[in-house]
Every structure is written in C-alpha cells, then in structure tokens.
Amino acid sequence: MEEGRSTASAIEADSVSLSQRRSNFIYQFTQQSLPACKPVLSPVWVVSVFFVVGVIFIPVGIGCLHASRSVVEIAYRYDVECIPAPFRGNKLAYIANDFIPKNCTKHLKVPRSMKAPIYVYYQLDNYYQNHRRYVKSRSDRQLLHGLEYPDIGLCTPEDVINGLPVVPCGLVAWSMFNDTFSFFRGVHELNVNRKNIAWKSDRDHKFGKHVFPFNFQNGSLIGGARLDPNIPLSDQEDLIVWMRTSALPSFRKLYGRIEEDLDADDTISVKLLNNYNTYSFSGSKKIVLSTSSWLGGHNNFLGIAYLSIGSSFIFVAFLFLMLHIQNPRSYVDTSNISWNWKHISD
Amino acid sequence: MYERTQSHISLRELDHESHQKIDRPYELLHVLEFSSSRRRMSVIVRNVENQLLLLSKGSDSVMLERLSKNSQDFVAVTMDHVKDALIEAAADEIERDLILLGATAVEDKLQIGVPECIEKLENAGIKIWVITGDKMETAINIGYACSLLREDMEQIVITLDSPEIIELEKKGDKEAVAKASRESVANQIRRGTLLLSSYEGRSVSPALIIDGKSLSFVLSQNLEGSFLHLAVSCASVICCRSTPKQKALVTRLVKKGTGRTTLAIGDGANDVGMLQEADIGVGISGVEGMQAAMSSDFAIAQFRFLERLLLVHGHWCYRRISMMVCYFFYKNIAFGFTLFWFEAYASFSGQPAYNDWYMSCYNVFFTSLPVIALGVFDQDVSPRLCLMNPELYKEGIQDILFSWPRILGWILNGIICSVVVFFFTTSSAVHQAFRGDGRVVDFEVLGVYMYSCVVWTVNCQMAISINYFTWMQHLVIWGSIAFWYAFLLIYGAFPPLFSTTAYQVFVEACGPSPFFWLGTMLVVVSCLLPYLLYRTVQTEFFPMPHDSIQKWQRETSDGRRGKLREKDTLLCK
Secondary structure (H helix, E strand, O other), rough: OOOOOHHHHHHHHHHHHHHHHHHHEEEEHHOOOOOOOOOOOOOHHHHHHHHHHHHHHHHHHHHHHHHHEEEEEEEEOOOOOOOOHHHHHOOOHHHOOOOOOOOEEEEEEEEOOEOOOEEEEEEEEEOOOHHHHHHHHOHHHHHHHHHHHHOOOHOOOOEEEEEEEOOOOOOOOOOOOOEEEEEEOOEEEEEEOOOOOOOOHHHHHHHHOOOOOOOOOOOOOOOOOOOOOOOOHHHHHHHHHHHOOOOOOOOOEEEEEEOOOOOOOOEEEEEEEEEOOOOHHOOOOEEEEOEEOOOOOOOHHHHHHHHHHHHHHHHHHHHHHHHHHHOOOOOOHHHHHHHHHHHHOO | OEEEEOOOOEEEEEOOOOEEEEEEEEEEEEEEEOOOOOOOEEEEEOOOOOOOEEEEEHHHHHHHHHHHHHOOHHHHHHHHHHHHHHHHHHHHOOOOOOOOOOOOOOOOOOOOHHHHHHHHHHOOOOHHHHHHHHHHHHHHHHHHHOOOOOOOOEEEEEEEEOOOHHHHHHHHOHHHHHHHHHHHHHHHHHHHHHHHHOOOOOOOOOOEEEEHHHHHHHHHHOOOOHHHHHHHHHHOEEEEEHHHHHHHHHHHHHHHHHOOOOEEOOHHHHHEEEEHOOEEEEOOEEEEHHHHHHHHOOOOOOOOHHHHHHHHHHHHHHHHHHHHHHHHHHHHHHHHEEEEEEEHHOOOOOOOOOOOHHHHHHHHOOOOOHHHHHHHHHOOOOOHHHHHHHHHHHHHHOOOOOOOOHHHHHHHHHHHHHHHHHHHHOOOOOOOEEOOOOOOOOOOHHHHHHHHHOOOOOOOHHHOOOOOOOOHHHHHHHHHHHHHHHHHHHHHHHHHHHHHHHHOOOHHOOOOOHEEEEEEEEHHHHHHHHHHHHHHHHHHOOOOOHHHHHHHHOOOOOOOOOOOOOOOOOOOO
C-alpha cells in the first residue's frame, strides 16, 4: 500500500486491493492453505487443560452440593399407610368403593427450618406417564378450541361417552390425580397457594379460555378427578399441571405453595383424601414438602459429579506431570520419528 | 480425384475410347474402416453404370492373401515393384557424392523431477513397474535414468531373442515356434525365481525385464501365476516392446493377482487401455495430445505432479475419509442409543425421548457441516512435511486408520457417550425441582436437556479430533451448536399446535435455569473425558508417525507456540 495518492486513484487502488484480497482468499481456499491453527496434544497443553478444567469444576461442584444440601425436603409415602387396617388385604376393593371414607391424617416433622415459599408436590412412582399410547391419547386442538373441534380419534376410548364428545378427551385427562391435601400447624391451617402452579405458556396458549369441561368422567369407569364445568380449562391449573406429561416413571408434580416459614421441629399435620388408585399397578404415592435454592430441589448428584470429575481431571493432570518428568521425550529428535516407523514399515 | 463429399467421390479419368479426360462421380455406399488387426481398408462404391465396386488397399502381405485365383497376372509385376532390391538399387544411384554437414544426436529427455518423484514414491512403499513400447535397450536406459534400476541391482531378463528361437522362426513352423517359446519363457521364469530365493533377506532385490513377445506367451499360456510371483518379489519390473493391449492385460493381471490397488500413469493414446484398466488412471496431458488425459481419472500436466497427488492429497484423502466414516458412526450411535436407554424407562413402548423435529434435523442441521468440514478440509500434516516424509504414506497402504479396532473403538465411544448423556441427565434431574421457582423436569425439558448435551458432545468431540482449525472449522462447529439453540427458539415460537412439546420450552423453562446449563457442561466434559485420556496416552506413549511429525513440526516452527501459519508454495520445486 503506497502512501500519498490522489483520491481517484485511491478509490481505484482500493478496489484493486479488495479484488486482490478476495482473489487471495479464494486462492488460499482452493489451495487449502488458509491460515490455520494446528493444535497438538503436547504434554504442557494436556497438563494445563486438565488442570484448568479440574480447577473450574471443583468450586462449581462445591457450590452445587451446597445448594442441594441447603434444601430441606420432607417426603412421606402415604398410599399404604393411609389404608385402614381391615382393608390392607384387598386394596383394590378399598379404593374402588366410594362408600369407604378416604380421609387420612398423618404427621410430619420438620427437620430444619424451612423458609417460604415451601413447595408442595405429590410424587408418583412406577407410573409411566411417558408410555407412547398414553402420551398420544389427548387432543391439543380440542384443549384449545373445545367442542368446535370434532376430530378426536386419537383419544379413544375416552373420546365419546353416550354418543356425546368428551372435553377434555383422552386418557391423560381422564386419569387426573385427585388426592387432596391440607396442612395444619397445630390448629392453624397453613394456606396453600394453588394459583400459578402451571407454566404460563400452557395457561395462556395451550388451554382455551373459552373451553369448558363437558361430559367429563361420565362413563362407567372413573379414572381420576372430576372437573368443575363452569371453570374454563385455562384456569384449571391442576389439570394443566397433570397434562404436562412427565419424562420418567417416577415423578413429582406441583400441588401448591405454602407461603409461611416453618421452624425446625415443628409438627405438620397433613389431612389428605386418598382417592387416587395406584394400587392396581403397584404404584406408590408420596407427599413432598420442599424448599428450593437457585439450583432447584434436593439432589446431590450434580454436586458430587462435578467434584468427582473435577478431581479426576486434577489427578490425571498430576499423573501426567509425574510421568512426563520421569520420562521426558524430545520431539526435535528425528531418530525418534524413524523409530516409530519401524513397526509400520513391514 | 478432385472432389469428395460425404456421399460422393468425383474422379477425373482418362476415357479409353475418346482419350479425353472426363469427370465421373462415384457414389460412396460404405467404408470398411482401417484397423491394426485387419491392416486394410475398403470402400464400396457405385459407379455411373450402376455397378457396385469394392476398392481395397492395405499392406502387401495382407492384400496378396485376398486376391482371387484369376487375377494373379499382375501380382508378380507389382511385387517386383515393391521388392527391396529394386528400391535399394534406386536409392543407391541417388545417394552419392554427398557433402558432410555434421552430426546430430537426439536426447529424449525425461521430464524434470522424474527420478526424484520415483524415488519418493518407492520410499512411500509404492512398487513401480514400467510398461513401454520401446525396445529393451532404451527401456533399460530409461530405468537407469530415473533410478528404477541401480548399478548394484541384479537384472533378470526374460526374452525370446535367443538364437534357437530365431532359428525356429526362420523355418516357419508356427507350432514348433510356439512350443519352444513357451518352454523358453517358463525356464527363464523358473531361473529367475531360483535367483530370487537366493536373495532372501538382502536389501536390494533384483529387477525384472521382460519383452513384449515373452509377455504375450506369459499371458496366453497359463504362465501368469509364476510370472506374477516372480514379478512382485522384484524391486521393479520393466516390460518393453509391449502393445497397448498388453499394457492393459498386465495391469489387470497385477490388479487381480495381488488384490492391491493399482495406479496407471501415461501420456499417450497407447496408454488408454492401461489407464482404464487400473484402479486409478492418471493421464499426463500435453505433448502427445489429450487422449490419455480424457480417459483418465486424474489429469496432471507433468509426471512429477504425481508425487504431490499421492503423497499429499492421497494421504489427506485417506485420513479424511476414514475419520469421517468413523465419526459418522460415532455421532449417530451417541444419538440413537440415548433413545434406546430412554425406552427402558418408558416401558419400551416406543415413545421417542425427543420431539420429532429435533430428531429429523439432527443429521441435517446440527451435526452435518462439521463432518463435511472434516471430510473436505482436514489436514493432519502440512504439505511440505508430507512430501518430506514419504513414509507417512504407508499408513494408508497398511490401512492403519480404518482397521476394525479403530472402528469398534469409535462405536464404543459412541455407546459410552450415550450412556453418560442419558444417565447423567436423568440422575441429575430425577424428580426434584430444577429451578428456583419449584418447577419440576417434565418430558419436554428432559428432551431438550438430553438433546443439547448430545449436540454439544458430538460437536466438541469433532473439535478435539480434527487437526486443522481455520475460521471455517470454527464457524461450522460452534455455528452448529448455536444453530441448535436458534432452532429451538424459532421452533418454540411457532403456535403450540405445530410445535407441540417444543413450545417456548427454551425461553420459558430451560434458558433461565442455571441447572440446565451446569448440567450440560458436566455431561459434555464427562463424555469427552475417555476420549481425551485415550488420545493423550496414545500421542504421548504410543505415538503414530503422523503424531510424531506433528510434534516435530510444532517444536521447530517459529516461536509462536500453539499456532503455525502455513502458506505453502503451490508445487514442489
């Protein structure tokens, strides 16, 4: 690039240099000689990379473990406990019989102080909400548009009862969870906030504001909860939470939030209605109260995994360092190269 | 003849009756083309009197055979005219009393760079045969000139120019000649094999030289096996006086007999058969016309460019393709097996773990471009070093990079990755909340979580496997990962009736969750750990030749550690 040109020739020279640069680039591209970085796994590189990763992972692991351990969780399995003694032998008969009262009161002890909000979940095990037939058995269009949308073939057998269509149709809605819980600390009932438990996008865009339950649970087989036909689907948060199918056979779903603090050693009484039938497939039900941290609920796995992986990286880094110090190899030595070829030269 | 069109030939003839020159057109009906086996050419014409005439010309030996019995009268006179003695007598009268002007010599030079090229290719483990139409002395001289033959090499010569055979040929008995020739060739091959066995273990094997006549007996009389056995044990083979057909037949013999890959290089029309017969045909375009180049797989301008074609591009191509195939298996196994492990937790009902569109786009958008970048652009060693170290080429000859242990190793890597991805994601997100607001992991979130881990893992695996990072590799690898998130955003913005389980899953559920990002980082690093360990141990303690070359290249580069700017010259000088 020469200095001191007039503007006209400067523009000309610029366009020339632009085409030169472009053809230079094309030349490099077609001749496969682009400027390149060729990383090589040299010992210094390896040791430093492993060390750096280890050094990053260990504090992250400690942070995650700390977050997980700061969460206080109370889980109580009640499906067997809540069956009165005479019916323990024939659970199915118990659960199917509407005349047997399903009330049950259990006491939970709070191990450490729990700060509001405290999340209340119900946990189901051995319940394959991710089974293909089950997942298919719903109609998203009907959930959004209601009776206007007639084609609900996928919902069989829960699509038409007594000649009339069912809203919401399908097995997923039909099997909705219907145990209820209320919590007491002494005589004072803890207020459980049942609003805002579903995802906002589901409430606003997947369930219609003008769709009402119709002909629901009217058949001979009752699968779960009944729905109030006067509340539109977008406000039926329990249904929305239930309809968001889970990934694994053991899952929790949000029931509500307790907005008060609980102190250590408090005794919480849970008055629940044991309506839901998990006995016919040896499932189990649990009631869970849990606080949350920035990372979520109580699961030490992430923290422990980070710590293990981080420490193994550091261990390997040291191992390599030791081995390299013991056995230094010079790479400028070309005889080293010819040695390596003996084993492929035959 | 004064005019010739496609259909007519016009001759100006002397009419017998009027003794005048008249023009007579002949209608051209058919041409029987010349061929080297027939050695004649004929045309069929119709003259003005509506007679059909066949006019034929060819070499004298061939035409005399075809004369009818009653036209022998001109034969003797014509043969007299063609007789050598008369021609010699005529030439002798003319070529007298000459003035000496000087002396000339013709040096048919080899192209520049041919000896060096051949030496490099021999160092690379490639056996070189010369099949030429020249006579034996010329071929041997060429062999010495391009260092195929060396002073200390013994030469095994198989020829039918011995006195006994020539005697028999003079006698004219074809059967006896054939029998004796076959005997002679078989004997010579046997002698050559005996000589060879006495050379076992010595560094310099002898060279084999065979002429075209012997070659025709070898190829037609079931002597191929012994000939091939002798020939492949020799350092180099020169076939002289070969016809184009023999060139092709020898190539086929080597190809089928040894089962190795053959490459034929030639520059003339007589090499076309050989070029097409070989696995790879390289045509040199230029002096002798374009026919060789047009019938070849690769066309180059000079012989010495073969060096670069094989040692640089051949070497790279082998590496790229074997690496690409192994990687393809790996990435699809890593992806597919996560679906399989998920089925174990969905009671094998066939429910896929991911949204349909994620799965459809996996091989198209999120993991395809890096593979293409690998298969087209990867370079393990710079061109200069490829040319300096021809021994690197042996990696390809011995198929080291695409052996069963390697393929199975990559498949195992894929399975391990899928196991780590699935079990780490499901163990970290069992049923507890994954965000500060108490929400739990559901089917949609787990799908995105696992899929992001898979996409990150296979792309980072690519990043640590390739040896050559230009801006393009950076763009496609990190771009593919970024494109996944962009896709998720765009797809999630579509109405829920279309995007079903992906509706706003990233924006609302996964994106704001630190657990999601920390989990992804953990899974990706854990998946890559086995491969990193393997590679480090292998390069450190059991380096393969190209690893050593790479390290050597890096240590002796200009002081910038970790980067090497290569602006190689285009052709080797």
